[in-house]
Amino acid sequence: MGHHNPDSPSHLKHYFHDVNQQYETSKFAMWAFILTEVLTFAGLFVAYIVYRSWYPDMFVDAHKLLDVNKGLMNTIVLITSSLTMALAIWAIQKNNKKLSVVMLVATFIFALVFLGIKYLEYTHKFEVGQLPGEFYSYMGPDAAHLNNPHIFFSIYFIMTGLHGLHVAIGMGLIAWLIYSTQKGNLTSEYYTPMEMIGIFWHLVDLIWIYLFPLFYLIG
Amino acid sequence: MSEHHITPLKTYLIIAASLLFLSGVTVWVSYIDLGSFNIVLAMFVATVKASLVAFFFMHLLWDDKKNLTMFLMSLMFFGIFVTITMLDTGFRGDLGLNPETKDPINKRAAFYDTLPLTDTHGHPVDEHSDEHHEDKDHH
Structure with missing residues (x-):
């Protein structure tokens, strides 16, 4: 009937039968959102696949203009941030608020490092003119023989840019988690937002797992 | 919980x-x-x-399998997206029907001002041979 049991926790909405149903519903909705995220990136991955099949040689040559070390560093940073995010949830499940906040702060810092490295990469490319479409002007000796390198950089900037935007949004969400957890709003009884944002953050990691070899490690 | x-x-x-x-x-x-x-x-x-x-x-390993199903569905749709697109773009061939493989897509790109046009293998492109090719197709 939806009547509120006086014993039911305050976070339970009246339209759910019990906390577990509420939790499972939230999680299923989160996965529906993840589906839309995957399909958003799918369009860009299709663009990558089509253009790489049209210009296989150009992709191999143009990718040499990217810095593998920075890409690998970002991969390590993002995997580590995924671990700290998972551990933040593990800690709150054990009702260890202090450890959970520490892990969330670590995740936030790793995200900041990721964007910092990305910023260094982007500024270098802006300086030398390795830019998308008609803005491409790089004429270095390692690029003189390239045909249509601006297509590679269009796809590179759009895909890593959209990914970077997700990192930035994730940072905002994690900052809110730090505040909520510190305030005591999230406990082992109710940590749904942390679980959901955790799934989002791991998706960001998951997409980078594909972007790294596709852009930095071709052939 | x-x-x-x-x-x-x-x-x-x-x-x-x-x-x-x-x-x-x-x-x-x-x-x-x-x-x-x-x-x-x-x-x-x-x-x-x-x-x-x-x-x-x-x-996902410990979740209700409906979440995994949702995730796999997104990958399935991605597979359909790729397959159907590639059925077009992968089989246009080199018939002169796909100008992108022969000519730069964006001729306004700054670096084309100083670069000769080349094909995907870096060989110079002779634009007249293209026109000749098209003529042959039409007649």
């Missing part, structure tokens, strides 16, 4: 270590020339890594 599965700390650490190890592996094999097998291997390693993240970090 005590009924929720709590993944042991050890599992998380092993998964993270595996992910870091596989990242090293994928960089290492990229320096070995395996021809077209490089991309296959790189995508295989990436998919193993992605599965570890999805099943352990995103808890």
Whole structure:
């Protein structure tokens, strides 16, 4: 009937039968959102696949203009941030608020490092003119023989840019988690937002797992 | 919510270590020339890594299977998207019907002012031979 049991926790909405149903519903909705995220990136991955099949040689040559070390560093940073995010949830499940906040702060810092490295990469490319479409002007000796390198950089900037935007949004969400957890709003009884944002953050990691070899490690 | 599965700390650490190890592996094999097998291997390693993240970090292994179904559906639609697109773009051939493979897409790009036009293999493009080709198709 939806009547509120006086014993039911305050976070339970009246339209759910019990906390577990509420939790499972939230999680299923989160996965529906993840589906839309995957399909958003799918369009860009299709663009990558089509253009790489049209210009296989150009992709191999143009990718040499990217810095593998920075890409690998970002991969390590993002995997580590995924671990700290998972551990933040593990800690709150054990009702260890202090450890959970520490892990969330670590995740936030790793995200900041990721964007910092990305910023260094982007500024270098802006300086030398390795830019998308008609803005491409790089004429270095390692690029003189390239045909249509601006297509590679269009796809590179759009895909890593959209990914970077997700990192930035994730940072905002994690900052809110730090505040909520510190305030005591999230406990082992109710940590749904942390679980959901955790799934989002791991998706960001998951997409980078594909972007790294596709852009930095071709052939 | 005590009924929720709590993944042991050890599992998380092993998964993270595996992910870091596989990242090293994928960089290492990229320096070995395996021809077209490089991309296959790189995508295989990436998919193993992605599965570890999805099943352990995103808890899909212990979740109700409806969440995994939702995720796999997104991958299935991605597969349809790629397949149908490639059925077009992959079979246009070199018939002069696809100007992109012969000419630069964006001739306004700054660097074309100083570069001669080349095909995907870096050979100079003779625009007259293109027109000749088209003529042959039309008559």
